[in-house]
Every structure is written in structure tokens, then in C-alpha cells.
Amino acid sequence: MSYIFVLDTKRCIGCGACAVACMDQNDLEPRQGDPVFRRCFTVEKGENKYDPVTYMSMSCMHCKDAPCIQGCPSGCLKKDPETGFTVYDNTNCIGCHSCAMACPFAAPGFGREGKMVKCDGCIERVRQGLQPACVKVCPYQALSLVSQEEFEQRNREKKARLLAYTALI
Amino acid sequence: MNDLRAMTKGKLPGSETGIEIRHTICDICTPGPQCGIDAYVKDGVVIKVEGTPGFPTNQGALCTKGAANRQYIYRPDRIRTPLRRVGKRGEGRFEPISWETAMEEIARGLNRVKETYGPESVAFMTGYPKWYRPWLQRLAFSFGSPNYFTESSTCHKSETMSWRLTYGCEMRQDILGMPEVLVGWGCNPLVSAYPMGRSYYQYKEQGGKVVIIDPRRTPTATQCTDLFIRPRTGTDGYLANTVARLIIENGWADMEFIQAHVHGFPAYREMVMGYTVEKAVEITGVPEEEIRELARLIGTAKKAIVQPSNGLSHHKNGLSTHRAVICLNALTGNVNKPGTLFPAWDTAADMSAGFRTYEGEFATERFPQKARPRVGAGRFPLWCEMFYEAQAMDLLRFWKAEESYPIRAMYAHGVNHRMYPESSGLLEMAGEMELVVAADLFMTDFCRHADIVLPACSSFERGEVKSYPGGYINYTSPAIAPLYESRDDVAIITMTANALGLDDPLLRAGYDISVKHIYRDVPLDLDEVKAAGLPSKVECGAGRDYFAAPLNTPTGKIELYSERIAKYEADYGLDPLPVFSDGFDCPPTAEFPMSLITGGRLTNAVHSRLHDVPWLRDLRPEPAADIHPEDARRLGIAQGDEICLVTRLGRIRVKANLSAISAPGEVNFYHGYREANVNEIIPKEHLDPYSGFPGYKQLRCRVEKAEVTM
CATH class of the missing domain: 2.40.40.20 (Barwin-like endoglucanases)
Incomplete structure (x- = not known):
């Protein structure tokens, strides 16, 4: 089964709980030189009271066709067949940042030893049937991990609703 | 990577990794949610935290603050041992001393002040957290001092006053009883109280309509709002009274309810008739159509909730503004039915769990009736009439005022001087005391001004009883041993009571005994609750009906006109009606636009x-x-x-x-x-x-x- 991280921007408030839970899970100390794996943003458009505000939480998107894998000259990155996560073994990482340059989301980071580190989807937890730390903590269930099948089903429903709505107007 | 290494890196609990899950609670933003925490503990050290699944408040999730508990409890500036000041006050030079020496010096110093100036000259003070407050309050009163100060002199208790003055008790909002409209007046629960924030989302998803009234465009205003009304700061009272007028003029007031349950309607009606939409637009900056729509929404809904916030009371006109807002519920008869307001009878620690405890009696039964008047008694009589607390905001004036007695010592747990306006005044005051004792987790700036500093511990390092809405009671055990030489606050208070030789066997007996005393009517064995490690359900029945007996107000009714305030009308200029007044600190001036x-x-x-x-x-x-x-x-x-x-x-x-x-x-x-x-x-x-x-x-x-x- 492969999984997809989904953010419901209607429920996210950009509070940062996911980012903190990620640092707690992965023992990341940015002040000691560690990168962070997950970031939260607030994007405001316009200046009036009803102008849109978007809250975001972003990390590695675990792309199906992950450009970082192609970008790495040392073969550190690969897709995990069981979960679909983009996982890595940085033993042979030469710290060249090619993966980071290839990534459209700036997901790969470089730690105290100069080697690439990034979100591994909390793969050990997911293998045991637990949620990734960021998903587990989310106070509003804005962030979720869903299977490919469920994701596609959700999309089909969304498209059907949209179609029905357009037919109505 | 081999399996065990991967599992250890992934922090999977189990015998292979040696990682154990222990249940505790988060005490960072007490006493609201007090969320359940699963502490991942390895070799006596917390290596990760998570929310406890199914916990009554957080249901397995945590907020941003709670997720950082590990870094919070292991902050490097934790106080490690009892300390005695060796440098000047504020300099931060201390030497470690034993607990025994610390207690001897505290007892000697406090008793000396008591003998020289009287027990009132010792101020017993607390900031955060709140769990030990009943014990500290009892300590002050058994010592003979009515001068028990809390940070609640600036937070929440004004809201409590407003509810009690108007409704006789605090009221809770039955949001998931699906009112037709929910007006969050100054409410930002998505940021400030996420379990309530979740009920906002849930309400929305079930088709509810949310109006947020706030000068600030908060995440709650942007994420779950159908109508967002943005008055200028501090003008909410004018807006509320204008809405009241429109409701009355349009015949939307629930006259049957008012006749049965409300006191002072004629005077209230006369007062709000002086408020005009034109003036409201001018004062609040809210467009006329929004004011009328708000009145229509509240006035015509079969059931509606107008939910006030704490923030409303943080104004110079705060209590009256809060009252003006909550009067709208009574005006429309939206009280004591599903989807409106219900009484929130206090159980313990500001929580309404549905069963009764003796926490209030425990905290206040030793109040020294013959003591000289409390700090704030002369200036804020309404406050002093309603609470067994001194008003801390009068402390900086009082201790220097000639007509009063001197404050000569401070015994403080978790005090944060930055809660006080003109904050450094509190540090200056500390500098002139004969003895300052400060218990805290961290070396704060207030601690640096103390003579004796005591290391307190976090919620992870102690056991404590909490009750939760829905009829739950929880008794935690320490997830880890207290760090360094720290002890929990109640243990420190108990030691102090013993060192002072107070004639109060119950307080001196310590936490476990007193908590059994407080919860003696709860039909559960507290030892079993403790052994369960997770919240236990208390059978508490339907609870007393709000209107079954006269309300706890002078007239026994909901008081739009407060008879309690009326007592102070002549001498203090307080208005028994929730009139609007300007809330700024000075008249308008071009210098401060x-x-x-x-x-x-x-x-x-x-x-x-x-x-x-x-x-x-x-x-x-x-x-x-x-x-x-x-x-x-x-x-x-x-x-x-x-x-x-x-x-x-x-x-x-x-x-x-x-x-x-x-x-x-x-x-x-x-x-x-x-x-x-x-x-x-x-x-x-x-x-x-x-x-x-x-x-x-x-x-x-x-x-x-x-x-x-x-």
C-alpha cells in the first residue's frame, strides 16, 4: 500500500504543532545546526477583512516520481515499495545538495555533518500501524496520511461534486 | 540499518526498544484543557510526547505548546537546588542550600515579619500554573494573611464576576447542541483553546453559522466564520447595547422568559434605548447593515449562543462590556435549553466536571476573618466581596500608601512580574522586602530578586488529581522522577506549613490526604483512580436544573440590573446597568493617533x-x-x-x-x-x-x- 500526506487547508491554522512534533520525533535541534523537516506558513492576500488567508504545513511530498532520487549521484534515495515514501540511507552522501536543487519543495536538508536528512514519513511508525508524528499531533486533523486508494476515492468524489455543482448552475 | 536500530530511531515503544509509554498531563496552559500526554520514557528520560488517545479534552492530539513539553521540562535553566541569595537583589548570585536550611530560613523570616508587622504584611502570591492554588490559599489563610494574590487579578476572574453578577454562576455554551447561530464575541478558540476550536469546526461541519466579532482578524475569523464583524477595540459595549435595542424594537426579545427569570428589564430597556445605530456606526466603525444583521441573527434564531471571551474583560470598561454582551442571551431567552447556555457548576480548579468537590471549602475555610482589610479592599470592593483574594493590581499602590499597613515579605510560586502593568514596579517592591521566597521551575527575573529560591517540578514529575467535563476524574503518577532536587509545589507548601508550625493538621498532612478530603463525596476510590492511570468516569446524573432554585444573585433572578453593583453606585460610581464608557487610558491626542x-x-x-x-x-x-x-x-x-x-x-x-x-x-x-x-x-x-x-x-x-x- 502506498500513502499520501494530505493537508486540508480549510482546517489548518498554521499553528506549528506538526513542525514541533516532527522535531520531537526526530530529535531535531535547529539551534545546534539541524535542519527542520516540516514548516508552517501563513499567506495573506489583500488587505481587507474578507481577503483570503491561507495556512500551510509543508514537508517532503514523497513524490511518486521523485526528482531527488534522480538528482542524487550517490544513490542515497529510493522509493520504499511498501509505503511509497521517499526514503534514504545517507551513508554515501557527499553533501553535494543535488537532491535539494532537484526538489521543488526544498525538502532535503543538511545536518551538522553536512549529510542530507529529510522526512522519512515516520516509516517505522507507519509500519507498526501508527500515524506519523505530525499527523498524530494535529489539533484539527488538518493533516492526514491516506492510502493511494482512499486518496483517489476522495478525488473522484470531489470531482463528482464539482461536476454536479457545475450542472446545477 | 538493522531492525532494532530503526525501531529505536523511530522511537517505537516496546520491550525490544526499552521505550515505555507513561501517562501524564500537560500543565503548560492551565487550567483549561490539561491535556492527556503519553510520555515516551526510556531509562527514566522523556524522549518524546504524544497526546493520549481518547483523553476527554484533547482526544489524542496536542497543541503547539503541548507538543514541546519535552524541551519545556528539560530547559537548561531549570532551578536545580534550593538557593540562597549571596549577591544584590536582581544580580542573580546564589549559593545552593539544603531543603532543611531553606525551610528554616523561610519560617524564621515569615514569622519575624508576622510578629513585627502582623500576618497581613506577608503577601502570598502565585502566577502559573494553577494546580496548587487551593493549597497556597489555605497556607496564606492559616498563616493569618488575607493577602493571597493570583495572576487571576488580570485574567479570567473578571469574566467570572460578570457571569456571577448577571447569571449567579458561570455559564457554559452548548455549541454542539446546534444553536442556529453562534456568536463568538472576541473569541479565538482555534488559537487560544483548541478543544473548543474543534467544537467550532464540528459545529460548522454540521451546518452551523458562526459570527466572529473581533477587532483582530484572527485564524478563527478567517477559517470558520460566516460573518466577521470588526469593531474598533473597546467599543463592543456600545455595539452590544445597540444590538439589544434593535432586538427589543423589533419585538424579538423573549418577554415570557424575561418576565419569569429576569430582573431589571425596564431599567435595561430604558438604558439601551439611548443607543442609536448611527452613533454605533460612528463609535464602533461597524457598517450599519452588519449591526442590523447581527441583531437579526441573534434576535430571530430559535436558539442562539452569544459567547463572550476573556479578552472583553481586559479593558478599562471590561466588566460592563462583558455584561452587555452576555445580557443578549437572557434578552432572547437563550438560556437553559439545548444549544444555548447551561450553568457550569464549579468542580475543582476552575473546571466544571458535573460532580461536587470540597475544593472551595478547603481553600477558604481558614480565611482570617479578623485580619485587617486585604490589598484592594478599599479600591475594588466588588472584587473583594466576590473572591477570597486580594486584588494584585492594587499591590504596587497599596504597599507604599500611607493609610495602609506595610507589605514586608513575599512568598511566591510561579510569579511572573511581566503580567503586571509597569512590571518593573514589582521587582522594585521585591527589592525592598525583608524576605522574598520564590518557587519556580526556571530562574525567572522575579526569582533573581528573591532571597530564597526553591526548585519546583513539572506535571511530568508529580502526581495530581484533575477533573474533566463529562464527569471524569484523573489521578496521575509521575512519569519521571523529579529532576535534580526539585519538588512539586504542594510538597513545598506542605513543608512550609510544617516549618511555620501552623495549627492546620490537614494542610500539614500533605497532598494525598488533603485531596481525599476534597474529593470525599466522589463515589470512587482515589487509589484505584490513580492505579488506573487514565481518567475514570464518575456517575453524576443529570445535575441540578438551573432554574430549580433561586439563582445565586440578590434577587434570585438573572440580573440585567445588578443589585450587587448597585451597592457601590453612590460611593464608587459603579453603574448597575452594563453601560458603555470610553476605555482608553487618556483622551484623544494627536501625539498618539x-x-x-x-x-x-x-x-x-x-x-x-x-x-x-x-x-x-x-x-x-x-x-x-x-x-x-x-x-x-x-x-x-x-x-x-x-x-x-x-x-x-x-x-x-x-x-x-x-x-x-x-x-x-x-x-x-x-x-x-x-x-x-x-x-x-x-x-x-x-x-x-x-x-x-x-x-x-x-x-x-x-x-x-x-x-x-x-
Whole structure:
């Protein structure tokens, strides 16, 4: 089964709980030189009271066709067949940042030893049937991990609703 | 990577990894949610935290603050041993001493002050957290001092006063009883109280309609609002009374309910008839159609909830504003039926769990009736009539005033001087005391002014009883041993009571005995509750009906006209009706053309206690003020520029965050920063005459682009 991280921007408030839970899970100390794996943003458009505000939480998107894998000259990155996560073994990482340059989301980071580190989807937890730390903590269930099948089903429903709505107007 | 290494790195609990899950609670933003925590413990050390699945409040999730518990409890500036000051006050030079020596010196010092000046001259004070408050309060009273001060002199208790004055008790909102409309007046639960925030989302998803009224465009205003009304700060009272007038004029008031349950309607009606829509538009800045729509929504709904917030009371006109807002529920008969308001009978620690305890009696039964009047008694009689507490906002005036007796010693747990307007006044006062004792987790600036500093421990390192809405009781056990030589606050209070030789066997017997005394009517064995490790259900039945007996107000009815306030009308100029008055700290002046709003919540902080936790601080590293882009353009300010916020007391230097969080003309800043303490520039006399609360959310100010210093 492969999984997809989904953010419901209607429920996210950009509070940062996911980012903190990620640092707690992965023992990341940015002040000691560690990168962070997950970031939260607030994007405001316009200046009036009803102008849109978007809250975001972003990390590695675990792309199906992950450009970082192609970008790495040392073969550190690969897709995990069981979960679909983009996982890595940085033993042979030469710290060249090619993966980071290839990534459209700036997901790969470089730690105290100069080697690439990034979100591994909390793969050990997911293998045991637990949620990734960021998903587990989310106070509003804005962030979720869903299977490919469920994701596609959700999309089909969304498209059907949209179609029905357009037919109505 | 082999399996065990991978599992250990992934922090999977189990015998292979040696990682054990222990249940505890988060005590960072007490006493609201007090969320269940699963602490992942390996070799006696917490290596990760998670929310406890199925816990009554957090249901397995955690907020930003709670997720950082590990860094919070292991902060390097935890106080490690009892300390005795060796340098000057504030210098921060201490030497370690034993607990025995500390207790001997505390007892000697406090008893000396008592003998010389009287027991009232010792101030017993607390900041956060709140769990030990009943014990500290009893300690003060058994010692003979009525001068028990809490940080609630600036937070929440004004709201309690308003509810009790009007409804006889605090009222809770039955949001999931699906009112037709939910008006969150100043409410921002998505940021400040996430279990309630979740009920807002749930209500919305079930088709509910949310109106948010707030000068600030908060995440709650942007994420789950059908109508967002944005009055100028501090003008809510005018808006509420205008809405009341429209409801009455349109015949939407529930006259049957009013006749049966409400006192003072004729006087209230006469008062609100003086409020006009035209004037409301002028004062509040809210468009006429929004005012009329708000009145229509509240007035015509079969059931509606107008939910007030704490923030309403943080104004010089705060208590009356809060009352004006909650009067709308009674006016429309939206009380005591599903989807409206229900009484929130207090169980313990400000929580309403549905069963009764003796916490209140335990805390107050030793109140020294013959003691000289409390601090604040002369100035805030309504406060002193309603609570067994002194009003801390009068402390800085009182201790120097000639007509009063002197305060000569402070015994403090978790005190944060930055909660006080003109904060450094409290440190100056500490500097002139004969003895200052401070118990805390961290070496705060207040601790640095103490003579004896005592190391307290976190909720992870102690056991405690909590009750939760829905009829739950929980008794935690320590997830880890207390760090260093720290002890829990109640243990410290118990030691102090014993060292002082107080004639109070119950207090001196310690936590386990007193908690059994407090919860003696709960039909569960507390030892079994403790052994269960997770919340146990208490059978508590349907509870007393709100209208079954006369309400706890002088007339036994809901008082739009407060007879309790009326007693102080002549001597103190307090108005028994929720009239609107200007809430600024000074008359309008060209020198200070903008309004300053402070004290709002961030997701990554609560007061000052999380600004030193790196994971949280790094989410928003700089103290930054929200200023509307239009004002910024006018002032030549760009995103991230250094700016000064200036009030008539002084200035602080912060970063500019250009955002429509603030309306044009208003600037919003958050409190508790060491390097930019906004409370320092809030006048200590800028207080609500009813409650004594500071007007944190309404000051005249100006914003200047800071000069660049090289």
C-alpha cells in the first residue's frame, strides 16, 4: 500500500504543532545546526477583512516520481515499495545538495555533518500501524496520511461534486 | 540499518526498544484543557510526547505548546537546588542550600515579619500554573494573611464576576447542541483553546453559522466564520447595547422568559434605548447593515449562543462590556435549553466536571476573618466581596500608601512580574522586602530578586488529581522522577506549613490526604483512580436544573440590573446597568493617533513561559507587532523593519509584521517578551474600576520607524 500526506487547508491554522512534533520525533535541534523537516506558513492576500488567508504545513511530498532520487549521484534515495515514501540511507552522501536543487519543495536538508536528512514519513511508525508524528499531533486533523486508494476515492468524489455543482448552475 | 536500530530511531515503544509509554498531563496552559500526554520514557528520560488517545479534552492530539513539553521540562535553566541569595537583589548570585536550611530560613523570616508587622504584611502570591492554588490559599489563610494574590487579578476572574453578577454562576455554551447561530464575541478558540476550536469546526461541519466579532482578524475569523464583524477595540459595549435595542424594537426579545427569570428589564430597556445605530456606526466603525444583521441573527434564531471571551474583560470598561454582551442571551431567552447556555457548576480548579468537590471549602475555610482589610479592599470592593483574594493590581499602590499597613515579605510560586502593568514596579517592591521566597521551575527575573529560591517540578514529575467535563476524574503518577532536587509545589507548601508550625493538621498532612478530603463525596476510590492511570468516569446524573432554585444573585433572578453593583453606585460610581464608557487610558491626542491592543494569544506561547523554549520560539523568533499595510505605507515601514511602539509611558522596540490581522489605525502586539515587555509601557492605573483588571487591549499609542543603530 502506498500513502499520501494530505493537508486540508480549510482546517489548518498554521499553528506549528506538526513542525514541533516532527522535531520531537526526530530529535531535531535547529539551534545546534539541524535542519527542520516540516514548516508552517501563513499567506495573506489583500488587505481587507474578507481577503483570503491561507495556512500551510509543508514537508517532503514523497513524490511518486521523485526528482531527488534522480538528482542524487550517490544513490542515497529510493522509493520504499511498501509505503511509497521517499526514503534514504545517507551513508554515501557527499553533501553535494543535488537532491535539494532537484526538489521543488526544498525538502532535503543538511545536518551538522553536512549529510542530507529529510522526512522519512515516520516509516517505522507507519509500519507498526501508527500515524506519523505530525499527523498524530494535529489539533484539527488538518493533516492526514491516506492510502493511494482512499486518496483517489476522495478525488473522484470531489470531482463528482464539482461536476454536479457545475450542472446545477 | 538493522531492525532494532530503526525501531529505536523511530522511537517505537516496546520491550525490544526499552521505550515505555507513561501517562501524564500537560500543565503548560492551565487550567483549561490539561491535556492527556503519553510520555515516551526510556531509562527514566522523556524522549518524546504524544497526546493520549481518547483523553476527554484533547482526544489524542496536542497543541503547539503541548507538543514541546519535552524541551519545556528539560530547559537548561531549570532551578536545580534550593538557593540562597549571596549577591544584590536582581544580580542573580546564589549559593545552593539544603531543603532543611531553606525551610528554616523561610519560617524564621515569615514569622519575624508576622510578629513585627502582623500576618497581613506577608503577601502570598502565585502566577502559573494553577494546580496548587487551593493549597497556597489555605497556607496564606492559616498563616493569618488575607493577602493571597493570583495572576487571576488580570485574567479570567473578571469574566467570572460578570457571569456571577448577571447569571449567579458561570455559564457554559452548548455549541454542539446546534444553536442556529453562534456568536463568538472576541473569541479565538482555534488559537487560544483548541478543544473548543474543534467544537467550532464540528459545529460548522454540521451546518452551523458562526459570527466572529473581533477587532483582530484572527485564524478563527478567517477559517470558520460566516460573518466577521470588526469593531474598533473597546467599543463592543456600545455595539452590544445597540444590538439589544434593535432586538427589543423589533419585538424579538423573549418577554415570557424575561418576565419569569429576569430582573431589571425596564431599567435595561430604558438604558439601551439611548443607543442609536448611527452613533454605533460612528463609535464602533461597524457598517450599519452588519449591526442590523447581527441583531437579526441573534434576535430571530430559535436558539442562539452569544459567547463572550476573556479578552472583553481586559479593558478599562471590561466588566460592563462583558455584561452587555452576555445580557443578549437572557434578552432572547437563550438560556437553559439545548444549544444555548447551561450553568457550569464549579468542580475543582476552575473546571466544571458535573460532580461536587470540597475544593472551595478547603481553600477558604481558614480565611482570617479578623485580619485587617486585604490589598484592594478599599479600591475594588466588588472584587473583594466576590473572591477570597486580594486584588494584585492594587499591590504596587497599596504597599507604599500611607493609610495602609506595610507589605514586608513575599512568598511566591510561579510569579511572573511581566503580567503586571509597569512590571518593573514589582521587582522594585521585591527589592525592598525583608524576605522574598520564590518557587519556580526556571530562574525567572522575579526569582533573581528573591532571597530564597526553591526548585519546583513539572506535571511530568508529580502526581495530581484533575477533573474533566463529562464527569471524569484523573489521578496521575509521575512519569519521571523529579529532576535534580526539585519538588512539586504542594510538597513545598506542605513543608512550609510544617516549618511555620501552623495549627492546620490537614494542610500539614500533605497532598494525598488533603485531596481525599476534597474529593470525599466522589463515589470512587482515589487509589484505584490513580492505579488506573487514565481518567475514570464518575456517575453524576443529570445535575441540578438551573432554574430549580433561586439563582445565586440578590434577587434570585438573572440580573440585567445588578443589585450587587448597585451597592457601590453612590460611593464608587459603579453603574448597575452594563453601560458603555470610553476605555482608553487618556483622551484623544494627536501625539498618539493609534490604538494598541496587547495580550492576544500566539499558538507558540502562553504569557512569558514559552518564549525560552527553542522549538516554540523559533516558529516566530522575533517579537513582532501586527500593523496594517495601509498604516505601514503611511509610516514608511516595510515588513521586518524595526519599529517603536510608543505610549505615554514609554517605548519598546519590536519588528513590524505587515498584516491585516490589525485593522487600519490599530496595532497588535503580544506580551511576555523579556526584550520587549509591552506591559512595562501600560500605566498601572489604567484599570477597570469594577474588577481592577488592566486595560491591556486599549491604549493610545503611536508607531515610529526605529532609528537604525549601527
